[in-house]
Amino acid sequence: MQRVGKFEKVSFEQFGEAMKELFHTEYTDELIQKAYDELELPKRATSGSAGYDFKAPFTFTLKPGQTIKVPTGIRVKIDEGWWLGCLPRSGLGFKYRLQLNNTMGVIDSDYYFSDNEGHIFAKVTNDSNEGKEVTVEAGSGFVQAIFIPYGITYSDEANGIRNGGMGSTDGAKSK
Numbered sequence: 001m002q003r004v005g006k007f008e009k010v011s012f013e014q015f016g017e018a019m020k021e022l023f024h025t026e027y028t029d030e031l032i033q034k035a036y037d038e039l040e041l042p043k044r045a046t047s048g049s050a051g052y053d054f055k056a057p058f059t060f061t062l063k064p065g066q067t068i069k070v071p072t073g074i075r076v077k078i079d080e081g082w083w084l085g086c087l088p089r090s091g092l093g094f095k096y097r098l099q100l101n102n103t104m105g106v107i108d109s110d111y112y113f114s115d116n117e118g119h120i121f122a123k124v125t126n127d128s129n130e131g132k133e134v135t136v137e138a139g140s141g142f143v144q145a146i147f148i149p150y151g152i153t154y155s156d157e158a159n160g161i162r163n164g165g166m167g168s169t170d171g172a173k174s175k
Contacts, residue, residue: 005084007042007052009036014117015032020032022071035138036073039055039057039072051089052146054122054142055140056136056142057073059136060135061133065127071121072122081109082148085146088124089141096126097129098134099125
């Protein structure tokens with residue numbers, strides 16, 4: 001297997017800022033610190049697994065139709081020519097129709113250098129049409145990510161610089 005990436009935690013400041021922005025007073029500084037301290041870097045479950053499991057930094061429950069944006073506390077350094085594809089864990093998708101709102105997250109290699117430290121977020125929805133509520137416990141896998149190679153056209157002249165996450169490349173600045 002080719003080694004093409006490295007997972008890291010974002011800084012505590014970045015994680016805390018995201019938690020406070022998303023959940024306001026729901027999480028105290030002590031709870032945020034505890035969640036940060038317990039963050040695990042994504043890893044594969046078996047030697048044959050393609051996906052690296054992202055663990056939930058806190059427990060959340062979603063009723064059918066409910067959505068939550070989860071700051072994972074994780075960033076990834078990726079070699080050029082690769083990207084990270086993020087998907088819901090198979091079991092959660094199969095049993096509860098847990099979906100990523102953008103269907104598949106695309107983490108580009110230059111996202112690592114963004115102002116938010118390349119902090120990976122997962123916006124998930126319980127899309128159950130069977131009335132099933134889903135609870136994801138803190139520390140359990142809820143998203144899986146796979147390193148995928150890509151190519152470019154012979155005439156490619158992309159020279160923009162990323163500074164942000166979703167939708168940021170629409171306004172990428174040229175070098």
